Amino acid sequence: MKSKIKKRIFQGLPASKGVIIGKVKKFDLKSLRIERKQAKSKREELSKFDKAKRRIIKELESVLEHFRGSYRKIIESEILIINDPVIEDEVKKEIEKGYTAEFAFIESMRRFLSKMEESESTLFRERAREINHLVRKVLEVLQGKPSLIDVGEGTVIVSDDISPIDVFSLSKVNDVGIVIEYGGPTSHSVIVAKSLKVPMVCAARGILENVKDGTEIIIDGWSGKIIINPSDETKKEYERKPILYGDAIEKIIKGPRRGKGKERKRVSIMGNAAGLEEIEEIVKYKGFGVGLFRTELLMWDPAIWHNEDTLAEVFEKGSKMVFPDPLIVRLIDIAGEPTIPGFEEKNPFLGLRGIRFLLFEKEIMKMMYRAILKASNLGNIRILLPMVTTLKEVEEAKSILEKAKKELTREDVPFDNYIPVGMMIETPASALMIKEFTSAVDFFSIGTNDLTQYTLAVDRSHPILAPLYSEFHPSVLNLIHHVVKGAHPYRKKVAVCGEMASDPLGAIILMGLGIDELSVHPDAIKLLYGLFQWLEYKKVKEFARKTLEMPDAKTVKEKTIEFIKKNIPPLAVFYE
Amino acid sequence: MIEKKVIVPNTLGIHARPATQFVKIASKYNCKVTVIKDGIEADGKSIMSLLILTATKGSKLIIRCEGPDEKKAIQELAKLVEDGFGEE
Numbered sequence: 113m114k115s116k117i118k119k120r121i122f123q124g125l126p127a128s129k130g131v132i133i134g135k136v137k138k139f140d141l142k143s144l145r146i147e148r149k150q151a152k153s154k155r156e157e158l159s160k161f162d163k164a165k166r167r168i169i170k171e172l173e174s175v176l177e178h179f180r181g182s183y184r185k186i187i188e189s190e191i192l193i194i195n196d197p198v199i200e201d202e203v204k205k206e207i208e209k210g211y212t213a214e215f216a217f218i219e220s221m222r223r224f225l226s227k228m229e230e231s232e233s234t235l236f237r238e239r240a241r242e243i244n245h246l247v248r249k250v251l252e253v254l255q256g257k258p259s260l261i262d263v264g265e266g267t268v269i270v271s272d273d274i275s276p277i278d279v280f281s282l283s284k285v286n287d288v289g290i291v292i293e294y295g296g297p298t299s300h301s302v303i304v305a306k307s308l309k310v311p312m313v314c315a316a317r318g319i320l321e322n323v324k325d326g327t328e329i330i331i332d333g334w335s336g337k338i339i340i341n342p343s344d345e346t347k348k349e350y351e352r353k354p355i356l357y358g359d360a361i362e363k364i365i366k367g368p369r370r371g372k373g374k375e376r377k378r379v380s381i382m383g384n385a386a387g388l389e390e391i392e393e394i395v396k397y398k399g400f401g402v403g404l405f406r407t408e409l410l411m412w413d414p415a416i417w418h419n420e421d422t423l424a425e426v427f428e429k430g431s432k433m434v435f436p437d438p439l440i441v442r443l444i445d446i447a448g449e450p451t452i453p454g455f456e457e458k459n460p461f462l463g464l465r466g467i468r469f470l471l472f473e474k475e476i477m478k479m480m481y482r483a484i485l486k487a488s489n490l491g492n493i494r495i496l497l498p499m500v501t502t503l504k505e506v507e508e509a510k511s512i513l514e515k516a517k518k519e520l521t522r523e524d525v526p527f528d529n530y531i532p533v534g535m536m537i538e539t540p541a542s543a544l545m546i547k548e549f550t551s552a553v554d555f556f557s558i559g560t561n562d563l564t565q566y567t568l569a570v571d572r573s574h575p576i577l578a579p580l581y582s583e584f585h586p587s588v589l590n591l592i593h594h595v596v597k598g599a600h601p602y603r604k605k606v607a608v609c610g611e612m613a614s615d616p617l618g619a620i621i622l623m624g625l626g627i628d629e630l631s632v633h634p635d636a637i638k639l640l641y642g643l644f645q646w647l648e649y650k651k652v653k654e655f656a657r658k659t660l661e662m663p664d665a666k667t668v669k670e671k672t673i674e675f676i677k678k679n680i681p682p683l684a685v686f687y688e
Numbered sequence: 689m690i691e692k693k694v695i696v697p698n699t700l701g702i703h704a705r706p707a708t709q710f711v712k713i714a715s716k717y718n719c720k721v722t723v724i725k726d727g728i729e730a731d732g733k734s735i736m737s738l739l740i741l742t743a744t745k746g747s748k749l750i751i752r753c754e755g756p757d758e759k760k761a762i763q764e765l766a767k768l769v770e771d772g773f774g775e776e
């Protein structure tokens with residue numbers, strides 16, 4: 113019997129960009145053991161509690177001045193919780209019974225939090241979770257534990273959850289990163305991590321039990337990937353990422369403008385976004401609009417998600433920001449991600465996801481359509497349908513769109529009646545049947561991550577099989593090429609919005625295979641602009657065709673690196 | 689002692705931000721402030737007590753003030769709730 117195999121790759125949600133290669137330091141609320149213990153002196157416990165309270169309030173107040181708006185209000189509410197007179201009375205009563213301050217405090221808070229956790233409203237349950245941060249903070253201070261501020265450079269905090277104030281403390285140390293098991297990309301800690309440029313990945317379920325203090329770990333805030341005990345080769349790959357996506361890349365890669373005239377293939381470089389902040393960055397880096405606006409993360413904010421008009425407002429703002437360039441909004445794609453509380457499947461990737469989920473929950477689909485249509489009056493918004501496998505799904509999806517349009521017409525709400533509708537190609541089924549779809553949709557967008565996983569039948573976080581997962585596998589490349597060949601005669605454009613497009617190797621092959629638009633995370637836009645200055649389309653095309661005949665992913669990668677070394681000298685150094 | 693009935697009008701109910709506003713105002717006054725939902729009483733100066741009422745949109749509440757400045761207090765607090773805490 114082999115020893116238990118530990119999971120080494122985790123896919124979380126990217127929360128705050130940047131890569132950290134470092135050592136794990138675990139902070140786990142469950143690890144704080146509070147024993148039901150009698151205290152030596154009541155007076156001592158009371159004064160201990162009082163001191164801890166004052167220290168935390170002081171800390172919160174010092175953070176307060178750095179923030180405005182809604183985040184400021186959150187800190188204000190935390191101060192009120194620490195200062196809560198009812199909690200204080202409860203704590204005093206427990207201490208009077210002879211218990212320690214820690215036990216008294218956790219007992220008192222538990223009574224309240226358990227009631228909030230039972231609430232039917234997600235918002236209250238979420239809040240209970242966030243108050244738990246605060247409970248932990250108080251307990252840490254009461255137990256005299258070293259605070260997060262004491263961690264050294266090159267540390268990756270792995271925790272079930274983290275409070276905004278702890279993120280703030282961490283930002284004072286260089287080269288630290290954060291991974292949490294819970295939390296959404298719009299939770300308050302993430303907002304703070306983003307604004308203070310601390311790389312962070314959230315929703316990495318089950319990671320705590322797979323790492324120890326001191327374990328070597330890589331976290332990638334661009335892709336949400338986490339790698340435990342990485343090989344030297346993987347480390348090298350991730351070490352170059354911050355350079356490739358950093359601001360200095362423009363100077364490094366500056367090259368001659370090649371491929372003018374006939375030989376030049378125009379590839380539009382677009383950006384992926386999950387919120388308005390990213391759209392701002394896409395505009396800053398002069399991307400050609402938003403190639404993929406992910407709507408999953410908007411769900412984390414119930415204030416947006418439960419209100420069609422608020423949702424429309426987000427889309428409208430985005431549309432104005434990129435105008436006249438396009439904003440491509442993808443309808444929500446739920447894929448076994450922890451996006452819907454209480455919704456779990458045994459094999460979610462083969463289950464009710466993508467367009468299947470939307471056709472099952474037609475009201476959600478119609479609500480999204482209505483919000484998108486309401487925002488569409490500038491004429492630059494397009495709709496993207498997630499994970500389609502059959503033509504019938506597209507037809508049903510379009511008939512619901514017609515319903516939404518009729519409703520709005522009746523309500524006298526103006527919208528873009530000719531709003532383009534495209535579909536994601538994420539399965540071999542839709543890639544192979546591309547011609548069938550050309551008359552039904554206006555454009556295609558290939559999601560390389562899912563296409564790879566479905567083609568190779570490999571879960572990319574599988575502890576043993578992960579190395580088999582590669583977008584560079586010739587089977588995947590052949591499917592991509594098949595899509596381009598099928599769509600172009602009908603003048604339908606093909607985009608790629610997966611991680612592959614953000615990688616120099618991937619971008620080169622995709623350009624050569626005839627992809628029209630590459631949609632990448634905002635930081636990769638300047639890299640691609642630089643990269644394409646060096647390339648002659650004829651050469652790239654010739655090279656990409658050759659990859660289709662190669663035997664495996666390894667050969668494709670090696671040959672592409674050779675191609676880079678020969679054609680883009682400034683990038684050669686990254687692949688030594 | 690005076691009481692006033694109010695209905696929570698905002699979509700998200702009395703979550704953290706509204707509760708913060710409520711406690712801040714209630715704490716300005718000397719009178720005792722109680723918020724009652726379905727017979728459960730909460731101290732209006734305690735944010736945790738207010739939160740565990742889990743008052744969502746449409747919840748019927750009674751605000752009760754007892755003390756020298758009760759009139760002013762109840763006026764300001766009832767207005768805060770009725771205006772939906774400045775939210776939708």
